[in-house]
Each structure stands twice: as structure tokens, then as C-alpha cells.
Amino acid sequence: MVAYITMWRWSCWLIVIMLIFESGSKMAESMRFDMHSGETKCISEDVKADTMSVGSYSIVDPIKGDPNVTVRVTSPHGVSYHYGDKVEKGTFAFTASENGPYSACFWSPLHKPPLTTIVEFDWRSGVEARDWSNVAKKGNIEAMEIELRKLSVTVRNVHAEMYYLRDREEEMQELNLSTNSEMAIMGFLSLVVCVSVAGLQSWHLRCYKRAATDREIAGIDKARIRERESKDTDTRFTWFTNTMCVS
Numbered sequence: 001m002v003a004y005i006t007m008w009r010w011s012c013w014l015i016v017i018m019l020i021f022e023s024g025s026k027m028a029e030s031m032r033f034d035m036h037s038g039e040t041k042c043i044s045e046d047v048k049a050d051t052m053s054v055g056s057y058s059i060v061d062p063i064k065g066d067p068n069v070t071v072r073v074t075s076p077h078g079v080s081y082h083y084g085d086k087v088e089k090g091t092f093a094f095t096a097s098e099n100g101p102y103s104a105c106f107w108s109p110l111h112k113p114p115l116t117t118i119v120e121f122d123w124r125s126g127v128e129a130r131d132w133s134n135v136a137k138k139g140n141i142e143a144m145e146i147e148l149r150k151l152s153v154t155v156r157n158v159h160a161e162m163y164y165l166r167d168r169e170e171e172m173q174e175l176n177l178s179t180n181s182e183m184a185i186m187g188f189l190s191l192v193v194c195v196s197v198a199g200l201q202s203w204h205l206r207c208y209k210r211a212a213t214d215r216e217i218a219g220i221d222k223a224r225i226r227e228r229e230s231k232d233t234d235t236r237f238t239w240f241t242n243t244m245c246v247s
Helices: 002-027 132-139 143-246
Strands: 031-036 040-047 052-060 069-074 080-087 089-095 100-107 116-125
Touching (some): 040 116, 052 069, 069 089, 100 116
Antiparallel strands (some): 069 080
């Protein structure tokens, strides 16, 4: 029963991911954005290791004589995969060597007066990175074979995506466990510090009250001694006076 439920869950995940891939293939279109003079814009794409990624960019209605834009594509650790200096258009392609966000940054040079450059950018990874129309032309195959090949590649990508998500889930669980442990240690240390400060404050108050009490007692003792000395003085004076009167 447990095995059946597990298989059913995996089947559901497989169907959902295939739908996502299919919808992504239908919605994959290039983007356009504006860049002002001296401005920098970066676009990131989360790419898995051993995944092919291709991209193209071009300036819409470029102005003649202007340097246009400078483009650099880098990995999560800063490894450069493509660099174009003052170009109007270009393409790039690479196979990712590590998981993480890959960035494509565009720099627009300074102009006087300021200008606005329109950049058309298309970035595809995984299944979308393959040109299936060229495959069909080169192989002279029917449309059904193309769809089968696409489904085969999609299934392999889904399989890799599931393993990738499982690895990410394990990483997140380890991160949560380590974070909970650190929070527990910090909470315990905070409690120890609070208890220590409360103990020090209590000890200080007790010492202060004891010193105040000792001062009060010392003051009372001094007053009693003075009172006794004054009584002794009066007694001696009275005795001396009576003695003189009798004489």
C-alpha cells in the first residue's frame, strides 16, 4: 500500500513537471527592455549542471556610429562564458558546469545627450535550447518522431529535475536543522546571560542593603554611646555639686 502511494505521488509530480515544461515551451518568447545611457542591467537564469543553454541578443533600431552595448555572461562563481564589447547583436551557448543562477549583464555607454537603447534578449535552457526545426530538416523525419524525441528529452529533464529538487530539499532540511540548532544554542546562551545578570543584580542589591543596614546600626550605636557619655557627665556633675554643698 505504501509503495502504491509513493508511486502515485511520483506519477503526480512527473505529470505536473511535464505540464510545466510543456507550458514553458509554449510560452518561451524573447524579452525586450530599455537601457538608458550609462545604465547596467543583469538578467539571471537558474540553470542546472550539465544543461545546455543558448541565448541571443540584438539592438532594436541601432544608431549608426554608436558603440551600443557591452555584454557579459557569467556563472554563479564569476566564470565568464561570453563577452561582447560594444556590439549591436550576438549569440552565446554553453553547457553549465554547476548548479545555480547564471547572469547576463548589459552595459550601455554614456552618451551626450542621453539616449535610450532597446535590447531584445532571448535565453533558453534545457529542452528549449535545442533547435528542433533544424533537427527535423537534417534528419528528414516526420512530425511524430520529432514529438517523440521532444518527449524523450523532456522526460530525461524531468527526471534530472526531480533529482535536483530532491537534492535541494535535502540541502534545505540540513540548513533548517543547523539553523534550529544554532537558534537553540543562542537561546540557551541568552537565558544564561539573563540569569547571570539577574543574579548579579540581586547580589548587588543584597550587598547594598546590608551596607545600609550596617551604617544604620553604626549610627545608632554612636548615638547611644554619646547619650551614655552625656548621662555619665551629668551624673558626675551632680555628685560633684552635692559633695560641695555638704562640705
